[in-house]
Amino acid sequence: MALGKDYATQDCSIARALEVVGERWTLLVVRDALYGVRRYNDFLVHLGIPRAVLAARLQTLTTEGVLAKRRYQESPPRDEYVLTDRGVALWPTLRALGMWGREHFGDRPLRVFRHAPCGTGLGAYGECPACGIVVPAADVEMLPGPGLDPEPADPVSRALLRPKRLLEPLELEPA
Numbered sequence: 749m750a751l752g753k754d755y756a757t758q759d760c761s762i763a764r765a766l767e768v769v770g771e772r773w774t775l776l777v778v779r780d781a782l783y784g785v786r787r788y789n790d791f792l793v794h795l796g797i798p799r800a801v802l803a804a805r806l807q808t809l810t811t812e813g814v815l816a817k818r819r820y821q822e823s824p825p826r827d828e829y830v831l832t833d834r835g836v837a838l839w840p841t842l843r844a845l846g847m848w849g850r851e852h853f854g855d856r857p858l859r860v861f862r863h864a865p866c867g868t869g870l871g872a873y874g875e876c877p878a879c880g881i882v883v884p885a886a887d888v889e890m891l892p893g894p895g896l897d898p899e900p901a902d903p904v905s906r907a908l909l910r911p912k913r914l915l916e917p918l919e920l921e922p923a
């Protein structure tokens with residue numbers, strides 16, 4: 749039997765969450781937003797996603813209050829997408845999902861995450877073993893890991909080679 753479009757018969761908070769973030773690409777858009785990507789074109793080049801799909805995902809995430817749309821330029825009008833508190837709260841889930849992927853499917857880490865104030869590597873659930881806290885996303889420093897292409901073709905990937913904090917807006921080199 750084919751799965752329906754939604755999980756209306758599932759009275760479960762995981763099913764409810766998947767209504768918002770369970771479509772293909774959606775969590776990768778959220779991941780990029782945590783990395784500091786905010787602009788439509790930057791999501792587009794980094795994800796290599798069809799335009800219509802990206803537009804639909806940004807729309808859903810905005811409607812569901814995961815992203816907020818913010819005008820950063822008036823003429824021509826340009827908007828950027830910034831994570832809300834609801835969106836930032838997905839960070840430990842994405843961290844745990846990434847660690848699950850690495851453990852079970854053997855990927856080399858593309859990125860390394862540290863608790864910025866103390867420099868300790870994060871645990872599997874985004875916690876700092878030294879400080880004994882779950883590290884807020886804004887206090888997480890992201891660095892390139894051994895699996896990352898050191899000379900990527902697109903400008904967003906190049907900008908992400910520099911160590912930075914999560915959520916900090918990504919600074920692209922001038923074209």
Ligand SMILES: [Zn+2]
Nearest residue numbers: 863866876879
């Ligand atoms: Zn720490």
